[in-house]
Amino acid sequence: SGQVVGGSKVTISGSGFIPGPSMLCRFHLTAVVALRANRNAVVCGSPPHASGFVAMEVTSNNGNYTTSGLTFEYQAPAAVDMITPDRGFSVGGTLVTVMGSNFIDTDTLNCRIGAGTPIPATWRSSVLMVCETTDLTLGSETKELSTAVEITLNGEQYTRSNTLFTFLAQTSVSHISPALGPQRGGMVVD
Numbered sequence: 001s002g003q004v005v006g007g008s009k010v011t012i013s014g015s016g017f018i019p020g021p022s023m024l025c026r027f028h029l030t031a032v033v034a035l036r037a038n039r040n041a042v043v044c045g046s047p048p049h050a051s052g053f054v055a056m057e058v059t060s061n062n063g064n065y066t067t068s069g070l071t072f073e074y075q076a077p078a079a080v081d082m083i084t085p086d087r088g089f090s091v092g093g094t095l096v097t098v099m100g101s102n103f104i105d106t107d108t109l110n111c112r113i114g115a116g117t118p119i120p121a122t123w124r125s126s127v128l129m130v131c132e133t134t135d136l137t138l139g140s141e142t143k144e145l146s147t148a149v150e151i152t153l154n155g156e157q158y159t160r161s162n163t164l165f166t167f168l169a170q171t172s173v174s175h176i177s178p179a180l181g182p183q184r185g186g187m188v189v190d
Helices: none
Strands: 009-013 024-027 030-033 041-045 052-059 071-075 079-084 087-089 095-101 110-113 119-125 128-132 144-152 164-168
Touching: 009 052, 024 041, 030 041, 079 144, 095 110, 095 144, 110 128
Parallel strands: 087 164
Antiparallel strands: 009 041, 024 030, 024 052, 052 071, 079 095, 095 128, 110 119, 110 144, 119 128, 144 164
């Protein structure tokens, strides 16, 4: 699967492929030159197309296409509209609910917060998914860092949004004074 704008790298596995300039992939009626190929696999970039399923076949001789019945799904682009919460500690573990549109339950559904590693997402509906933040090392002087939240349906093409998650430096307590006080309360602690 890939976005309607095209550009997905699609791998077709099989046998007997003859790599060369005549190696083409056809998405519905549009043929594209293979990006790379060997005897058992061909990689092609998907061209733009309207959403839905299209037939996908390959040829090694610029004419006789396979008749395997493979399909490729063009998906409407997903979008991130908002998240909650929009901040959490840099040690990770914050469950972030992502709200948007055109979410699809796939094995390659991931979030990316900033330039970080993709994070597996839990699909809840076409407009809701959940991701858990991983740890992020902040510099010793950095108290917070805001980064974009993006998602991918195919593990390759990410959304582009202005929705930000802010990582906060972990707070720690090293000492309290006084350490004891009256049971009824009222003691001022420094």
